[in-house]
Amino acid sequence: MADVIKTATRDAYGKALVELGEKNDKVIVFDADLAAATKTGMFKKAFPERFIDCGIAEGNMMGVAAGMATAGYTVFASSFAMFAAGRAFEQVRNTIGYPHINVKIGATHAGISVGEDGASHQCCEDIALMRTIPGMTIINPADDVEARLAVLAAAEMDGPVYMRFGRLAVPRVFDENYKFEIGKGVYLKEGKDVTIIATGLLVERALQAAEMLKAEGIDAAVINMATIKPIDRDIIIDAAKKTGAIVTAEEHNVIGGLGSAVAEVICETTPVPVMRVGVEDTFGKSGPALELLEIYGLNAQNICAKAKAAINAKQ
Amino acid sequence: MDSMLKKQLLLDCVSIRKGIIEGTFNAKSGHPGGSLSIAEILAYLYRVEMNVDPKDSKKADRDRLVLSKGHAAPALYAALANAGFFPVEDLKTLRKSDSYLQGHPNMNYVPGVDMSTGSLGQGISAAVGMALGSKFGGDTFRVYTILGDGELGEGQVWEAAMFASAKKLDNLCVIVDNNNLQIDGTIEEVNSPYPIGEKFVAFGFNVIEIDGNDLEQVASAFEQAKTVKGKPTAIVAKTVKGKGVSFMENQVSWHGSAPNAEQYEIAMAELDKAQAELEG
Secondary structure, eight states, X not given: OTTOOEEEHHHHHHHHHHHHHHHOTTEEEEESSOHHHHSTHHHHHHOGXXXXXXXXXXXXXXXXXXXXXXXXXXXXXXXXXXXXXXXTHHHIIIIIITTTOOEEEEEESBSGGGOXXXXXXXXXXXXXXXXXXXXXXXXXXXXXXXXXXXXXXXHHSSSOEEEEOOSSEEEOOOOTTOOOOTTOOEEEEOOSSEEEEEOTTHHHHHHHHHHHHHHTTOOEEEEEOOEEESXXXXXXXXXXXXXXXXXXXXXXXXXXXXXXXXXXXHHHHOXXXXXXXXXXXXXXXXXXXXXXXXXXXXXXXXXXXXHHHHHHTOO | OOXXXXXXXXXXXXXXXXXXXXXXXHHTOSOOHHHHTTXXXXXXXXXXXXXXXXXXXXXXXXXXXXXXXGGXXXXXHHHHHHTTSSOGGGGGGTTOTTOSOOSSOOTTTSTTOOSOOOSTTSHHHHHHHHHHHHHHTTSOOOEEEEEESGGGGSXXXXXXXXXXXXXXXXXXXXXXXXXXXXXXXXXXXXXXXOSHHHHHHHTTOEEEEEETTOHHHHHHHHHHHHHOOSSOEXXXXXXOTTTXXXXXXXXXXXXXXXXXXXXXXXXXXXXXXXXXXXXX
16 A cells, blocks of 8 residues: 555646646636645646636635636636535526536535534535536546546536545546546446445545455445536446445535435436435534544445445345 | 717617616516616617627627626616617517526527626626636726626625726726615615725725716716726716606615506606607
8 A cells, every 4th residue: 555646636636727727828727815725826836827816705706707708718716615615606606607607616625534624614515506506517536637637628618617626635546547538437346236336535435345345245336426417327327227236425415415416316217225425414523634534434434334234225 | 978979879768768668567577776777877888888799799809798786687688679789679578488588687698798697796706807808818898897786785796896906907897876775775774885986996996976877977987987097997876766767766666666557658658758859
Protein backbone atom coordinates (compact mmCIF):
# COMPACT_ATOMS: atom_id res chain seq x y z
CA MET A 1 0.00 0.00 0.00
CA ALA A 2 2.97 2.29 0.53
CA ASP A 3 3.24 3.15 -3.14
CA VAL A 4 -0.41 4.06 -3.65
CA ILE A 5 -0.69 7.62 -4.94
CA LYS A 6 -2.99 9.79 -2.87
CA THR A 7 -4.33 13.05 -4.23
CA ALA A 8 -7.33 15.18 -3.37
CA THR A 9 -9.77 15.57 -6.25
CA ARG A 10 -9.68 19.34 -5.64
CA ASP A 11 -5.99 19.26 -6.61
CA ALA A 12 -6.88 17.52 -9.84
CA TYR A 13 -9.54 20.18 -10.42
CA GLY A 14 -6.98 22.98 -10.10
CA LYS A 15 -4.54 21.24 -12.42
CA ALA A 16 -7.21 20.44 -14.98
CA LEU A 17 -8.30 24.08 -15.04
CA VAL A 18 -4.75 25.09 -15.91
CA GLU A 19 -4.67 22.45 -18.63
CA LEU A 20 -7.95 23.80 -20.03
CA GLY A 21 -6.75 27.37 -19.77
CA GLU A 22 -3.74 26.54 -21.93
CA LYS A 23 -5.96 25.12 -24.66
CA ASN A 24 -8.83 27.58 -24.56
CA ASP A 25 -8.58 31.30 -23.90
CA LYS A 26 -12.35 31.51 -23.38
CA VAL A 27 -12.03 29.59 -20.11
CA ILE A 28 -12.58 31.92 -17.16
CA VAL A 29 -12.37 30.85 -13.51
CA PHE A 30 -14.31 32.49 -10.69
CA ASP A 31 -13.85 31.93 -7.00
CA ALA A 32 -15.36 33.35 -3.84
CA ASP A 33 -12.30 34.00 -1.71
CA LEU A 34 -11.32 30.36 -1.42
CA ALA A 35 -8.81 30.02 -4.26
CA ALA A 36 -6.12 28.47 -2.08
CA ALA A 37 -8.52 25.83 -0.78
CA THR A 38 -10.48 25.07 -3.96
CA LYS A 39 -7.17 24.99 -5.89
CA THR A 40 -8.36 27.51 -8.45
CA GLY A 41 -5.31 29.38 -7.18
CA MET A 42 -3.33 27.26 -9.64
CA PHE A 43 -5.30 28.81 -12.49
CA LYS A 44 -4.95 32.25 -10.93
CA LYS A 45 -1.18 31.84 -10.94
CA ALA A 46 -1.09 30.62 -14.54
CA PHE A 47 -3.67 33.01 -15.99
CA PRO A 48 -4.17 35.92 -13.60
CA GLU A 49 -6.09 37.93 -16.20
CA ARG A 50 -8.66 35.17 -16.58
CA PHE A 51 -9.18 34.56 -12.88
CA ILE A 52 -11.83 36.63 -11.12
CA ASP A 53 -12.24 36.70 -7.38
CA CYS A 54 -15.84 37.55 -6.58
CA GLY A 55 -15.20 37.84 -2.88
CA ILE A 56 -17.41 36.27 -0.25
CA ALA A 57 -20.63 36.57 -2.23
CA GLU A 58 -21.50 33.21 -3.75
CA GLY A 59 -25.01 34.14 -4.88
CA ASN A 60 -23.66 37.05 -6.88
CA MET A 61 -20.83 34.90 -8.23
CA MET A 62 -23.30 32.44 -9.77
CA GLY A 63 -25.23 35.24 -11.45
CA VAL A 64 -22.08 36.94 -12.73
CA ALA A 65 -20.89 33.59 -14.04
CA ALA A 66 -24.18 33.15 -15.90
CA GLY A 67 -24.04 36.62 -17.39
CA MET A 68 -20.46 36.19 -18.51
CA ALA A 69 -21.20 32.79 -20.01
CA THR A 70 -23.88 34.37 -22.21
CA ALA A 71 -21.13 36.53 -23.68
CA GLY A 72 -19.42 33.39 -24.99
CA TYR A 73 -17.15 32.30 -22.18
CA THR A 74 -16.80 28.93 -20.47
CA VAL A 75 -16.98 29.94 -16.84
CA PHE A 76 -15.97 27.74 -13.92
CA ALA A 77 -17.43 29.06 -10.67
CA SER A 78 -15.85 27.62 -7.56
CA SER A 79 -16.52 27.50 -3.89
CA PHE A 80 -17.06 24.93 -1.18
CA ALA A 81 -20.00 22.62 -1.86
CA MET A 82 -21.83 24.08 1.13
CA PHE A 83 -21.89 27.54 -0.46
CA ALA A 84 -21.98 26.62 -4.13
CA ALA A 85 -24.94 24.26 -3.84
CA GLY A 86 -26.35 25.37 -0.50
CA ARG A 87 -26.05 29.12 -0.14
CA ALA A 88 -26.36 29.77 -3.87
CA PHE A 89 -28.97 27.10 -4.59
CA GLU A 90 -31.60 29.46 -5.87
CA GLN A 91 -29.17 31.46 -7.96
CA VAL A 92 -27.98 28.21 -9.52
CA ARG A 93 -31.57 27.11 -10.03
CA ASN A 94 -32.95 30.31 -11.52
CA THR A 95 -30.04 32.04 -13.22
CA ILE A 96 -28.01 29.01 -14.39
CA GLY A 97 -30.34 26.01 -14.41
CA TYR A 98 -33.58 27.50 -15.71
CA PRO A 99 -31.95 29.28 -18.68
CA HIS A 100 -29.61 26.25 -19.07
CA ILE A 101 -26.51 28.42 -19.19
CA ASN A 102 -23.06 27.01 -19.81
CA VAL A 103 -21.62 27.47 -16.31
CA LYS A 104 -19.48 24.80 -14.68
CA ILE A 105 -19.68 24.74 -10.91
CA GLY A 106 -16.58 23.40 -9.21
CA ALA A 107 -17.63 22.52 -5.68
CA THR A 108 -14.86 21.38 -3.40
CA HIS A 109 -14.85 20.29 0.25
CA ALA A 110 -17.94 18.18 -0.28
CA GLY A 111 -18.97 15.66 2.34
CA ILE A 112 -17.89 14.74 5.83
CA SER A 113 -14.20 14.45 4.91
CA VAL A 114 -13.86 18.22 5.24
CA GLY A 115 -12.83 17.11 8.71
CA GLU A 116 -11.95 19.53 11.48
CA ASP A 117 -14.02 22.49 10.23
CA GLY A 118 -17.08 20.57 11.33
CA ALA A 119 -20.75 20.40 10.43
CA SER A 120 -21.22 23.95 9.15
CA HIS A 121 -18.80 23.17 6.31
CA GLN A 122 -19.50 19.47 5.74
CA CYS A 123 -21.98 19.49 2.88
CA CYS A 124 -23.86 16.21 2.59
CA GLU A 125 -26.86 17.73 0.84
CA ASP A 126 -25.41 19.08 -2.39
CA ILE A 127 -26.17 16.14 -4.67
CA ALA A 128 -29.76 16.12 -3.45
CA LEU A 129 -30.12 19.84 -4.09
CA MET A 130 -28.50 19.84 -7.52
CA ARG A 131 -30.36 16.71 -8.61
CA THR A 132 -33.68 18.54 -8.40
CA ILE A 133 -32.63 21.11 -11.00
CA PRO A 134 -33.79 20.06 -14.47
CA GLY A 135 -30.94 19.75 -16.95
CA MET A 136 -28.18 19.86 -14.35
CA THR A 137 -25.35 17.38 -14.86
CA ILE A 138 -23.72 16.16 -11.63
CA ILE A 139 -20.31 14.49 -11.52
CA ASN A 140 -18.65 13.14 -8.38
CA PRO A 141 -15.24 11.75 -9.36
CA ALA A 142 -13.57 8.97 -7.39
CA ASP A 143 -9.95 10.01 -7.71
CA ASP A 144 -7.62 12.52 -9.31
CA VAL A 145 -7.51 10.70 -12.65
CA GLU A 146 -11.27 10.76 -12.98
CA ALA A 147 -11.52 14.32 -11.63
CA ARG A 148 -9.23 15.59 -14.38
CA LEU A 149 -11.19 13.77 -17.07
CA ALA A 150 -14.46 15.02 -15.63
CA VAL A 151 -13.33 18.65 -15.77
CA LEU A 152 -12.19 18.27 -19.37
CA ALA A 153 -15.46 16.55 -20.34
CA ALA A 154 -17.55 19.19 -18.56
CA ALA A 155 -15.80 21.92 -20.52
CA GLU A 156 -16.59 20.11 -23.77
CA MET A 157 -20.33 19.82 -23.17
CA ASP A 158 -22.82 22.66 -23.43
CA GLY A 159 -24.94 23.31 -20.35
CA PRO A 160 -24.59 23.54 -16.59
CA VAL A 161 -22.49 21.01 -14.72
CA TYR A 162 -22.01 20.55 -10.98
CA MET A 163 -18.68 18.91 -10.17
CA ARG A 164 -18.12 17.62 -6.68
CA PHE A 165 -14.60 17.41 -5.30
CA GLY A 166 -13.11 16.49 -1.95
CA ARG A 167 -10.61 18.06 0.39
CA LEU A 168 -9.06 14.79 1.54
CA ALA A 169 -6.22 13.12 -0.40
CA VAL A 170 -7.68 9.84 -1.63
CA PRO A 171 -6.01 6.76 -3.15
CA ARG A 172 -5.83 6.65 -6.93
CA VAL A 173 -8.24 4.09 -8.38
CA PHE A 174 -7.74 4.47 -12.12
CA ASP A 175 -4.73 4.26 -14.40
CA GLU A 176 -3.93 6.31 -17.48
CA ASN A 177 -6.02 4.05 -19.72
CA TYR A 178 -9.25 4.88 -17.90
CA LYS A 179 -11.95 6.17 -20.21
CA PHE A 180 -14.43 8.60 -18.67
CA GLU A 181 -17.76 9.45 -20.21
CA ILE A 182 -20.40 11.70 -18.67
CA GLY A 183 -23.53 9.68 -17.91
CA LYS A 184 -21.84 6.28 -17.94
CA GLY A 185 -21.27 4.06 -14.94
CA VAL A 186 -18.36 1.60 -15.16
CA TYR A 187 -17.96 -1.94 -13.83
CA LEU A 188 -14.71 -2.05 -11.91
CA LYS A 189 -15.34 -5.65 -10.93
CA GLU A 190 -17.87 -8.20 -12.10
CA GLY A 191 -19.72 -10.33 -9.56
CA LYS A 192 -22.81 -12.46 -9.18
CA ASP A 193 -24.12 -12.12 -5.61
CA VAL A 194 -24.50 -8.38 -5.05
CA THR A 195 -23.52 -5.12 -6.77
CA ILE A 196 -21.93 -2.22 -4.92
CA ILE A 197 -22.61 1.05 -6.73
CA ALA A 198 -20.32 3.71 -5.34
CA THR A 199 -19.34 7.28 -6.05
CA GLY A 200 -16.55 9.60 -4.99
CA LEU A 201 -14.16 8.43 -2.32
CA LEU A 202 -16.41 5.48 -1.52
CA VAL A 203 -15.38 3.81 -4.78
CA GLU A 204 -12.00 2.76 -3.45
CA ARG A 205 -13.68 1.61 -0.24
CA ALA A 206 -16.18 -0.39 -2.28
CA LEU A 207 -13.30 -2.21 -3.94
CA GLN A 208 -11.88 -3.00 -0.49
CA ALA A 209 -15.31 -4.25 0.56
CA ALA A 210 -15.50 -6.53 -2.45
CA GLU A 211 -12.17 -8.05 -1.44
CA MET A 212 -13.41 -8.57 2.10
CA LEU A 213 -16.62 -10.16 0.86
CA LYS A 214 -14.64 -12.44 -1.43
CA ALA A 215 -12.84 -13.79 1.64
CA GLU A 216 -16.27 -14.71 2.99
CA GLY A 217 -17.25 -16.38 -0.27
CA ILE A 218 -19.46 -13.55 -1.53
CA ASP A 219 -18.92 -12.48 -5.12
CA ALA A 220 -19.62 -8.75 -5.30
CA ALA A 221 -19.64 -6.59 -8.40
CA VAL A 222 -18.48 -2.96 -8.10
CA ILE A 223 -19.70 -0.09 -10.24
CA ASN A 224 -18.19 3.37 -10.23
CA MET A 225 -21.02 5.86 -10.71
CA ALA A 226 -19.27 9.19 -11.20
CA THR A 227 -22.20 10.82 -12.94
CA ILE A 228 -25.15 11.07 -10.57
CA LYS A 229 -27.25 12.94 -13.11
CA PRO A 230 -28.12 11.89 -15.70
CA ILE A 231 -27.89 8.53 -13.93
CA ASP A 232 -26.85 5.54 -16.01
CA ARG A 233 -30.11 3.58 -15.86
CA ASP A 234 -28.86 0.78 -18.10
CA ILE A 235 -25.98 -0.25 -15.87
CA ILE A 236 -28.20 -0.17 -12.76
CA ILE A 237 -30.81 -2.38 -14.40
CA ASP A 238 -28.08 -4.68 -15.67
CA ALA A 239 -26.62 -4.96 -12.17
CA ALA A 240 -30.03 -5.66 -10.64
CA LYS A 241 -30.71 -8.41 -13.16
CA LYS A 242 -27.30 -10.00 -12.79
CA THR A 243 -26.93 -9.91 -9.01
CA GLY A 244 -30.44 -9.28 -7.62
CA ALA A 245 -29.17 -7.08 -4.78
CA ILE A 246 -27.68 -3.58 -4.69
CA VAL A 247 -25.67 -1.56 -2.19
CA THR A 248 -25.01 2.10 -2.81
CA ALA A 249 -22.15 3.98 -1.18
CA GLU A 250 -21.57 7.71 -1.08
CA GLU A 251 -20.20 10.47 1.09
CA HIS A 252 -23.57 12.23 1.24
CA ASN A 253 -26.80 12.05 3.15
CA VAL A 254 -28.60 8.77 2.39
CA ILE A 255 -31.52 11.02 1.43
CA GLY A 256 -31.44 12.43 -2.07
CA GLY A 257 -28.06 11.35 -3.35
CA LEU A 258 -26.74 8.35 -5.27
CA GLY A 259 -28.69 5.92 -3.11
CA SER A 260 -31.93 7.66 -3.90
CA ALA A 261 -31.12 7.94 -7.59
CA VAL A 262 -30.35 4.23 -7.81
CA ALA A 263 -33.39 3.27 -5.74
CA GLU A 264 -35.64 5.29 -8.03
CA VAL A 265 -34.42 3.39 -11.07
CA ILE A 266 -34.62 0.04 -9.30
CA CYS A 267 -38.15 0.61 -7.98
CA GLU A 268 -39.45 1.59 -11.38
CA THR A 269 -37.73 -1.09 -13.43
CA THR A 270 -36.23 -4.06 -11.62
CA PRO A 271 -37.31 -4.31 -7.99
CA VAL A 272 -34.53 -5.90 -5.94
CA PRO A 273 -33.24 -5.08 -2.44
CA VAL A 274 -31.28 -1.81 -2.26
CA MET A 275 -29.28 -0.88 0.84
CA ARG A 276 -27.67 2.53 1.18
CA VAL A 277 -24.36 3.45 2.75
CA GLY A 278 -24.07 7.16 3.43
CA VAL A 279 -24.43 9.75 6.14
CA GLU A 280 -27.52 8.65 8.06
CA ASP A 281 -29.49 11.90 7.94
CA THR A 282 -27.38 13.60 10.53
CA PHE A 283 -25.02 16.56 10.71
CA GLY A 284 -21.32 15.89 10.94
CA LYS A 285 -18.82 17.11 13.49
CA SER A 286 -15.19 18.12 13.83
CA GLY A 287 -12.45 15.55 13.68
CA PRO A 288 -9.77 14.12 11.42
CA ALA A 289 -11.34 13.19 8.07
CA LEU A 290 -10.30 9.53 8.12
CA GLU A 291 -11.66 9.14 11.64
CA LEU A 292 -14.97 10.77 10.67
CA LEU A 293 -15.37 8.43 7.71
CA GLU A 294 -15.21 5.55 10.20
CA ILE A 295 -17.52 7.22 12.72
CA TYR A 296 -20.19 7.83 10.10
CA GLY A 297 -19.88 4.35 8.61
CA LEU A 298 -18.45 5.41 5.30
CA ASN A 299 -16.12 2.44 5.16
CA ALA A 300 -15.63 -1.02 3.71
CA GLN A 301 -16.93 -2.74 6.85
CA ASN A 302 -20.28 -1.00 6.61
CA ILE A 303 -20.50 -1.68 2.87
CA CYS A 304 -19.91 -5.37 3.62
CA ALA A 305 -22.60 -5.39 6.29
CA LYS A 306 -25.10 -3.72 3.96
CA ALA A 307 -24.12 -6.08 1.15
CA LYS A 308 -24.93 -9.08 3.31
CA ALA A 309 -28.21 -7.47 4.37
CA ALA A 310 -29.10 -6.91 0.73
CA ILE A 311 -28.29 -10.50 -0.14
CA ASN A 312 -30.38 -11.74 2.81
CA ALA A 313 -33.28 -9.60 1.65
CA LYS A 314 -33.41 -11.28 -1.74
CA GLN A 315 -36.68 -13.11 -2.34
CA MET B 1 -34.44 66.16 -27.92
CA ASP B 2 -36.07 67.18 -31.18
CA SER B 3 -39.83 67.29 -31.33
CA MET B 4 -40.13 64.54 -33.96
CA LEU B 5 -38.20 62.08 -31.78
CA LYS B 6 -40.07 63.11 -28.68
CA LYS B 7 -43.41 62.56 -30.38
CA GLN B 8 -42.24 59.17 -31.61
CA LEU B 9 -41.09 58.22 -28.11
CA LEU B 10 -44.37 59.37 -26.60
CA LEU B 11 -46.19 57.19 -29.10
CA ASP B 12 -43.86 54.31 -28.18
CA CYS B 13 -44.83 54.80 -24.54
CA VAL B 14 -48.52 54.64 -25.37
CA SER B 15 -47.94 51.53 -27.44
CA ILE B 16 -46.02 49.90 -24.58
CA ARG B 17 -48.75 50.81 -22.11
CA LYS B 18 -51.44 49.41 -24.37
CA GLY B 19 -49.42 46.21 -24.67
CA ILE B 20 -49.20 45.95 -20.89
CA ILE B 21 -52.95 46.35 -20.49
CA GLU B 22 -53.67 44.00 -23.39
CA GLY B 23 -51.38 41.34 -21.96
CA THR B 24 -52.46 41.46 -18.34
CA PHE B 25 -56.15 41.73 -19.27
CA ASN B 26 -55.99 38.64 -21.48
CA ALA B 27 -53.88 36.76 -18.95
CA LYS B 28 -56.25 37.75 -16.12
CA SER B 29 -53.08 38.15 -14.05
CA GLY B 30 -49.69 39.81 -14.11
CA HIS B 31 -48.12 43.00 -12.87
CA PRO B 32 -49.42 46.14 -14.60
CA GLY B 33 -48.39 48.75 -12.00
CA GLY B 34 -44.64 48.29 -12.07
CA SER B 35 -44.78 47.67 -15.80
CA LEU B 36 -46.52 50.96 -16.58
CA SER B 37 -43.96 52.89 -14.51
CA ILE B 38 -41.03 51.93 -16.77
CA ALA B 39 -42.55 52.64 -20.20
CA GLU B 40 -40.48 55.80 -20.81
CA ILE B 41 -37.25 54.04 -19.83
CA LEU B 42 -37.93 51.07 -22.11
CA ALA B 43 -39.13 53.25 -24.97
CA TYR B 44 -35.93 55.29 -24.88
CA LEU B 45 -33.67 52.24 -24.49
CA TYR B 46 -35.12 50.43 -27.51
CA ARG B 47 -35.74 53.45 -29.77
CA VAL B 48 -32.56 55.43 -29.10
CA GLU B 49 -30.09 54.10 -26.60
CA MET B 50 -29.39 50.45 -27.26
CA ASN B 51 -27.58 48.93 -30.19
CA VAL B 52 -29.99 46.09 -30.97
CA ASP B 53 -31.40 44.56 -34.14
CA PRO B 54 -34.82 42.92 -34.07
CA LYS B 55 -33.80 40.88 -37.11
CA ASP B 56 -30.66 39.59 -35.40
CA SER B 57 -31.65 39.47 -31.76
CA LYS B 58 -28.58 37.46 -30.70
CA LYS B 59 -25.90 39.47 -32.49
CA ALA B 60 -22.73 39.31 -30.45
CA ASP B 61 -22.06 43.02 -30.01
CA ARG B 62 -25.62 44.02 -29.13
CA ASP B 63 -26.24 46.02 -26.01
CA ARG B 64 -28.00 43.93 -23.34
CA LEU B 65 -30.95 44.64 -21.12
CA VAL B 66 -31.62 42.52 -18.05
CA LEU B 67 -35.01 43.11 -16.49
CA SER B 68 -34.00 42.29 -12.94
CA LYS B 69 -37.54 43.18 -11.83
CA GLY B 70 -38.76 40.34 -14.02
CA HIS B 71 -42.39 40.76 -12.98
CA ALA B 72 -42.47 43.79 -15.29
CA ALA B 73 -42.33 41.29 -18.16
CA PRO B 74 -45.51 42.76 -19.73
CA ALA B 75 -43.61 46.02 -20.23
CA LEU B 76 -40.53 44.33 -21.65
CA TYR B 77 -42.61 42.23 -24.04
CA ALA B 78 -44.59 45.26 -25.15
CA ALA B 79 -41.39 47.23 -25.72
CA LEU B 80 -39.83 44.37 -27.69
CA ALA B 81 -42.96 43.91 -29.79
CA ASN B 82 -43.11 47.65 -30.40
CA ALA B 83 -39.47 47.53 -31.53
CA GLY B 84 -40.25 44.71 -33.96
CA PHE B 85 -38.78 41.68 -32.21
CA PHE B 86 -42.06 39.77 -32.50
CA PRO B 87 -45.68 40.51 -33.45
CA VAL B 88 -47.61 42.90 -31.21
CA GLU B 89 -50.56 40.53 -31.58
CA ASP B 90 -48.68 37.93 -29.53
CA LEU B 91 -48.90 40.12 -26.42
CA LYS B 92 -52.43 38.80 -25.97
CA THR B 93 -50.97 35.34 -25.30
CA LEU B 94 -49.14 36.50 -22.16
CA ARG B 95 -49.04 33.79 -19.48
CA LYS B 96 -51.04 31.29 -21.56
CA SER B 97 -49.90 27.68 -21.40
CA ASP B 98 -49.16 27.58 -25.13
CA SER B 99 -47.40 30.95 -25.25
CA TYR B 100 -43.70 31.76 -25.34
CA LEU B 101 -44.49 34.84 -23.26
CA GLN B 102 -43.98 33.44 -19.77
CA GLY B 103 -45.12 35.30 -16.68
CA HIS B 104 -41.48 36.22 -16.12
CA PRO B 105 -38.99 36.58 -18.99
CA ASN B 106 -37.28 33.53 -20.48
CA MET B 107 -34.24 34.23 -22.65
CA ASN B 108 -34.59 30.97 -24.56
CA TYR B 109 -38.14 31.57 -25.74
CA VAL B 110 -38.46 35.29 -26.40
CA PRO B 111 -36.48 37.15 -29.09
CA GLY B 112 -34.73 40.11 -27.51
CA VAL B 113 -34.78 38.86 -23.93
CA ASP B 114 -31.16 38.68 -22.80
CA MET B 115 -31.60 36.92 -19.45
CA SER B 116 -34.24 34.85 -17.73
CA THR B 117 -35.31 36.71 -14.63
CA GLY B 118 -38.07 36.79 -12.07
CA SER B 119 -36.41 35.96 -8.79
CA LEU B 120 -35.53 39.38 -7.46
CA GLY B 121 -31.95 40.40 -6.92
CA GLN B 122 -30.54 37.95 -9.43
CA GLY B 123 -30.81 39.86 -12.70
CA ILE B 124 -28.36 42.53 -11.66
CA SER B 125 -25.67 39.89 -11.07
CA ALA B 126 -26.19 38.48 -14.54
CA ALA B 127 -26.02 42.00 -15.98
CA VAL B 128 -22.76 42.53 -14.13
CA GLY B 129 -21.43 39.30 -15.64
CA MET B 130 -22.39 40.48 -19.11
CA ALA B 131 -20.64 43.79 -18.53
CA LEU B 132 -17.57 41.90 -17.39
CA GLY B 133 -17.77 39.73 -20.51
CA SER B 134 -17.95 42.87 -22.63
CA LYS B 135 -14.83 44.23 -20.96
CA PHE B 136 -13.00 40.94 -21.59
CA GLY B 137 -13.93 41.12 -25.25
CA GLY B 138 -12.72 44.70 -25.70
CA ASP B 139 -15.67 46.63 -24.25
CA THR B 140 -17.86 46.00 -27.27
CA PHE B 141 -21.28 46.53 -25.71
CA ARG B 142 -23.11 48.22 -22.85
CA VAL B 143 -25.41 46.53 -20.35
CA TYR B 144 -28.56 47.94 -18.79
CA THR B 145 -30.49 46.44 -15.93
CA ILE B 146 -33.76 47.62 -14.41
CA LEU B 147 -34.44 46.97 -10.73
CA GLY B 148 -37.42 47.68 -8.56
CA ASP B 149 -37.02 49.81 -5.47
CA GLY B 150 -38.48 47.04 -3.32
CA GLU B 151 -35.96 44.70 -4.95
CA LEU B 152 -33.18 46.66 -3.24
CA GLY B 153 -34.07 44.67 -0.12
CA GLU B 154 -32.34 41.66 -1.67
CA GLY B 155 -28.80 41.42 -0.34
CA GLN B 156 -27.62 40.11 -3.67
CA VAL B 157 -28.25 43.55 -5.23
CA TRP B 158 -25.55 44.96 -3.00
CA GLU B 159 -23.21 42.04 -3.59
CA ALA B 160 -23.54 42.79 -7.28
CA ALA B 161 -23.15 46.55 -6.76
CA MET B 162 -19.97 46.06 -4.71
CA PHE B 163 -18.53 43.78 -7.38
CA ALA B 164 -19.47 46.04 -10.32
CA SER B 165 -17.80 48.97 -8.64
CA ALA B 166 -14.72 46.98 -7.64
CA LYS B 167 -14.30 45.83 -11.24
CA LYS B 168 -14.87 49.39 -12.58
CA LEU B 169 -17.66 48.33 -14.91
CA ASP B 170 -18.40 51.69 -16.53
CA ASN B 171 -20.28 49.87 -19.29
CA LEU B 172 -22.98 48.94 -16.76
CA CYS B 173 -26.02 51.10 -16.18
CA VAL B 174 -28.35 50.15 -13.33
CA ILE B 175 -31.79 51.74 -13.40
CA VAL B 176 -33.86 51.73 -10.21
CA ASP B 177 -37.57 52.08 -10.87
CA ASN B 178 -38.35 54.10 -7.76
CA ASN B 179 -42.14 54.00 -7.88
CA ASN B 180 -42.23 53.82 -4.09
CA LEU B 181 -44.64 50.91 -3.84
CA GLN B 182 -44.12 47.21 -3.26
CA ILE B 183 -46.58 44.41 -2.62
CA ASP B 184 -47.08 45.02 1.08
CA GLY B 185 -47.25 48.82 0.91
CA THR B 186 -44.99 51.81 0.39
CA ILE B 187 -41.33 50.95 0.44
CA GLU B 188 -40.88 53.04 3.58
CA GLU B 189 -43.59 51.08 5.34
CA VAL B 190 -42.12 47.72 4.38
CA ASN B 191 -38.34 48.02 4.71
CA SER B 192 -37.08 51.37 3.52
CA PRO B 193 -34.14 51.34 1.11
CA TYR B 194 -33.86 55.14 1.27
CA PRO B 195 -31.71 57.05 0.64
CA ILE B 196 -31.21 55.02 -2.54
CA GLY B 197 -28.88 57.39 -4.36
CA GLU B 198 -26.58 57.73 -1.37
CA LYS B 199 -26.35 53.99 -1.01
CA PHE B 200 -25.19 53.60 -4.61
CA VAL B 201 -22.74 56.47 -4.15
CA ALA B 202 -21.37 54.67 -1.12
CA PHE B 203 -20.95 51.56 -3.28
CA GLY B 204 -18.86 53.53 -5.76
CA PHE B 205 -21.45 54.32 -8.42
CA ASN B 206 -22.00 57.41 -10.50
CA VAL B 207 -25.54 58.27 -9.46
CA ILE B 208 -28.09 60.23 -11.49
CA GLU B 209 -31.48 61.00 -9.97
CA ILE B 210 -34.28 61.78 -12.40
CA ASP B 211 -38.00 61.78 -13.01
CA GLY B 212 -38.18 58.46 -14.81
CA ASN B 213 -41.42 59.29 -16.55
CA ASP B 214 -39.88 62.39 -18.17
CA LEU B 215 -38.33 61.45 -21.50
CA GLU B 216 -36.00 64.45 -21.59
CA GLN B 217 -34.57 63.50 -18.20
CA VAL B 218 -34.35 59.84 -19.18
CA ALA B 219 -32.42 60.82 -22.32
CA SER B 220 -29.97 63.08 -20.54
CA ALA B 221 -29.36 60.47 -17.83
CA PHE B 222 -28.40 57.78 -20.35
CA GLU B 223 -26.23 60.29 -22.23
CA GLN B 224 -24.42 61.30 -19.08
CA ALA B 225 -23.95 57.68 -17.97
CA LYS B 226 -21.96 56.95 -21.14
CA THR B 227 -19.48 59.72 -20.42
CA VAL B 228 -18.50 58.42 -16.98
CA LYS B 229 -15.38 56.27 -16.94
CA GLY B 230 -14.09 53.93 -14.28
CA LYS B 231 -17.34 53.38 -12.41
CA PRO B 232 -20.81 52.01 -13.11
CA THR B 233 -23.82 54.30 -13.18
CA ALA B 234 -27.05 53.99 -11.22
CA ILE B 235 -29.99 55.99 -12.48
CA VAL B 236 -32.50 56.39 -9.66
CA ALA B 237 -35.68 57.01 -11.61
CA LYS B 238 -38.55 58.44 -9.62
CA THR B 239 -41.64 57.07 -11.32
CA VAL B 240 -45.37 56.71 -10.85
CA LYS B 241 -46.55 53.15 -10.40
CA GLY B 242 -49.42 52.54 -12.82
CA LYS B 243 -48.41 55.61 -14.87
CA GLY B 244 -50.69 56.43 -17.80
CA VAL B 245 -53.83 54.68 -16.59
CA SER B 246 -55.64 57.06 -14.25
CA PHE B 247 -57.14 54.59 -11.81
CA MET B 248 -53.93 52.55 -11.53
CA GLU B 249 -51.60 55.44 -10.68
CA ASN B 250 -49.98 55.22 -7.25
CA GLN B 251 -52.26 52.37 -6.20
CA VAL B 252 -50.42 49.45 -4.59
CA SER B 253 -53.34 47.17 -5.41
CA TRP B 254 -52.31 47.31 -9.08
CA HIS B 255 -48.93 45.76 -8.35
CA GLY B 256 -50.08 42.29 -9.18
CA SER B 257 -53.66 42.29 -10.37
CA ALA B 258 -55.13 42.46 -13.85
CA PRO B 259 -57.88 44.75 -15.13
CA ASN B 260 -61.33 43.24 -15.60
CA ALA B 261 -63.31 43.87 -18.80
CA GLU B 262 -64.73 47.17 -17.63
CA GLN B 263 -61.38 48.42 -16.34
CA TYR B 264 -59.75 47.25 -19.55
CA GLU B 265 -62.15 49.37 -21.60
CA ILE B 266 -61.51 52.46 -19.48
CA ALA B 267 -57.74 51.99 -19.60
CA MET B 268 -57.67 51.42 -23.35
CA ALA B 269 -59.93 54.41 -23.94
CA GLU B 270 -57.52 56.60 -21.97
CA LEU B 271 -54.55 55.29 -23.91
CA ASP B 272 -56.36 55.61 -27.25
CA LYS B 273 -57.14 59.19 -26.37
CA ALA B 274 -53.52 59.89 -25.50
CA GLN B 275 -52.48 58.33 -28.79
CA ALA B 276 -55.03 60.36 -30.78
CA GLU B 277 -53.83 63.57 -29.17
CA LEU B 278 -50.24 62.76 -30.09
CA GLU B 279 -51.15 61.86 -33.63
CA GLY B 280 -53.19 65.04 -33.78
